Amino acid sequence: MPTGTWWFIGAAWAELLLAALLLRSGGTRSEETGEGAVPPPQALALLRGGRRAAVTVALVALHQRGAVAAGRKHTIRANGGPGRTRDPVQLGVHGALHRALALRALALRPEARRAVDALRGELREAGLLRPLVRLWAARVLLGCVPLTALAGPFLTGAEDAGLAGALAAGVPPVLVAVVLLRLPDTTKTARRLLSGLRERYPLPAHRREVTDGRLVQLYVALYGDPALALFLPRFSRDGGLLDRPQEVDRNRPREVARNRPSADGGPGAGGPPR
Template identity: 50%
Template sequence: MPLDMWWFIGAAGACLAAAAALLLLPGAPVVVETPGPQSVALLRGGRRAAVVVALVALHQRGVVTTGRHGTVRTDGWTHVAVRDRLQLAVHTSLRRPVGVRVVVTVPRVQKALDALRDECAAAGLLRANARWRAARVLLCAVPLTIVAGLLVRPMTAPNTPLQLAISTVPLAVAAALWAIPRRTRAARRLLESLRERRPIQRRPPRGAAAEQHALMSVALYGDRALQRYVPHFARDGGLLGHGSRNTGIAVFNTAADPRPTGAESFGCGAGSGD
C-alpha cells in the first residue's frame, strides 16, 4: 500500500494530541506555602531574575559588592556563612568580578537553578521537566512529519491541494501549543496575589522585615524594585535591564593605558522560565 499524505497528517495529529496532553493535563498538586523570593523571581523572570535576587540577598549580608564596568564581586573583608544553595553557588562563582549574565552560565549556578526549577515543578508552579521536554520534542516532530509527507507524496497526485490545505491545521495548532508558557496557571495566580499583597512602597521599609520585603519586591517587580531599594548596587553592578555585557576579565594594555579594561561577554541573558 503506497504512502498517502493522510498518513502523515494523521501522524502529526497524534503528536499534537500527545503534546497537548503533556502540556494541558494537571500535574503535581500545588503547595499552599508561599515560595521564597528566588523561586518567585524564577517564576516571574526566569533564571537571570533568580540570580539577581540571590545577588541582592548576598549584598544585603555584606558579602557581595560591585566591581568595575558593571560587574559584581565578593567583598573580601566580610566572612559570612552562606547556606542557601543558589546563593552559595553564586558566591563561589565570584572569584573575579563578572557580569550577571556570566554568573548565570556558570555550571554550579546552573545546577542550583535546575534544583530550584524542580522544586517549583514539584509544587505545581512549573510544568515538570520531563513532560516539558517531551512535549517540545513532539511539537518539533509535527512540521517534520508534514514536510516528510510532502516529499514522499508526489505534488501532482490527486487531492494534493486539499491535503496541503488540511496539513496547515496541525502546523497552526503546533504553533499555538508551542506558545504555552512553562509557568502554570497556579503560578500566574500566585504572582498576582503576591503583587496585590506586596506593592512597591514609596519609601524603603525599615526594621527586621525590611530585607525580606526588599527581596520579594525585587523578585516580583524586577528593575523597578532594584531602583527603589538598592539603586547604587543595581546600577553599578549591571543588574538593571539585560545587565552588563562585561565579564570583568582584566585586560591590560601596558602600551597605551595601564588601567584594566573589561572584555565583552558572549553569553546571553536569561527567560522563561522556560
Template identity: 50%
Template sequence: MPMEMWWFIGAAGVLLGLAAALLRPGPARAIAPGPQSVALLRGGRRAAVTVALVALQQRGAVTTGRTGTVRTDGRAPVGVRDPLQLAVHTSLQRQIGVRVVASRPRVQRALDALRDELASAGLLRRDGRWRSARALLYAVPLTITAGLLVTPMTAPNTPLQFAVSAVPVAVAAALGCLRRRTRAAGRLLASLRAEHPLGDRSGDGVLSDGVLMSVALYGDTALRRHVAHFARDGGLLGRGSRDTGFHVHHDATGGGASCGA
C-alpha cells in the same frame, strides 16, 4: 484525499497528542515560595540570581566591582544557608557580570534544584517532559511536509489536502506558544503582587525581606527604586530581570522570549 496523505496527518495527530500529554502540568499544591523562587517563575534564571545578589548585598557579603560587575567584599556570608546564595557567593572569585555568575556550574545546579521544586509544586513544566514535547512539536510540520511531498497532488484534491494538513501545523504552533510557567504559577504571581505592591522606598541601604520580594516580583523597576546604585553599577539592570516568564526559545535553562517575539 489520497490515503497516503491521511497517514501523514494521522501521524501528526499522534505526535500532537503525545506533546499535549507531556505539556500537561502536574497538580498544583499550595506553597509559600521565597523571593528567589518567585523571581525564577517571573523572569527566569538570571532574575533569581539577581535576587540572590541583592540578598547577599544586604548582608554586606557582595558589592560592586568594575562597572557592570559584582564581587565579594572578602568576608564570608554570615548566616547564609540558602544553596543559591552560597553558590553565587562562591562563584565570585573575581569581578564578573551577572550573566557569567548565572552560568557557573554550581549556580546552575542550585537553579536546577529550585526549578525542580517549582515543577513538583505544579508551577513549572518539568524539564525532560518540556524538551520531549518541544521535539514532538517540531516534528509535526516536518511530518506534514513529508506527506505533501510524497503524495500525488491531483488538481481536484489539492485545496482539501492543504486545508486539512494545515490543522495539525496550526495546533502545533499554538502548543509551541505555551509558557513553561503554568497557569497556577500565573495566579500565584498575581496574588503575590496584590499582597506586595511596589513600595515607594528608594535609594540604597539595609533592606527587608519585603524588598527582596519586591525585586523578585517587579524586576528592574524595584531594583531602581530600592538598590539603585548597586543595581546600576553592578550590571543588574536589563535583560533577564524583566517579566519574560518561561517561554519557547531558552527553556532548557529557564527563561526566554515569548513565542514569536
C-alpha cells in the same frame, strides 16, 4: 490532494493534541502548594523569569549583607564572605564569584547552575513547574509537527494545486506548535501564585515605604527591573542587573536622584533578610 496527505495532516494534529495534554499535566504535589506556603524570593524569581531572575534576587540578598558589590564594566564582584545564610542559591552564586563576572556569565557558572537547578527540581516536585519528562516529551512531539505536516505532501507525491493545498493545510498545526513551544514551563498553580502575590504586594510608589530587606527581595522577585530600579538603582545599573537600563532613570524617585550617595542606602536596602 492525495489521500495519504490527509493522514499526515491528521497525525500532525494528533501530535499537537498529545503535546497539549502533556503540557497540561501538573507536578506530583501541587495540592501542597497552598495559600500559606509561599516559596522563598529566589524560587519566585525563578518561576517569573528563569535562571537569570533567580540569580539576580540572590545577588540582591548578598548585596544587602555587603557580600557583593558592583564591579567595573557592569560586573559583580565578591566583597567578603556570604554572611550568615544557608540559602543554597545565595551560597552557590557567591561561591561562583572567584572574579568579577557579568550577570549572564555568573548565571552559567557551575556553582550557580547547580544551585538553581536544585531549586528548579524542588519546584517541579511542588507542582510549580511541569515535570521534566513530560515537558521534554511534549517538546519532542511539537518539534515533530512541522516534519509531519509539511513533509507529508512530498512523501505522498502531491503536485501542483494538490501540493499547494496540502502545504496550506499543514500551516495551522505548525503555527499552533510554535505557540505551544513558547509557553513557559510554569504550571497554572505557579501562575496563580505569582498573580496572587502581586495583588497582595503591589509595587510601592516610593522606596521609603518599605523598611524590610526581605520585602525588597520579594518585590524584585515579583517585578524584576522596575523593583531593581526603585530600590537598588546604583547597584543594579553599575552591576549590569537590569535587562533595560533605562528603567533606572524612569523609576528612580526624585528624592533619590537629588541625594545620589544614598541611592542604595536607607530604608528597604539594609538589614539581612530574616
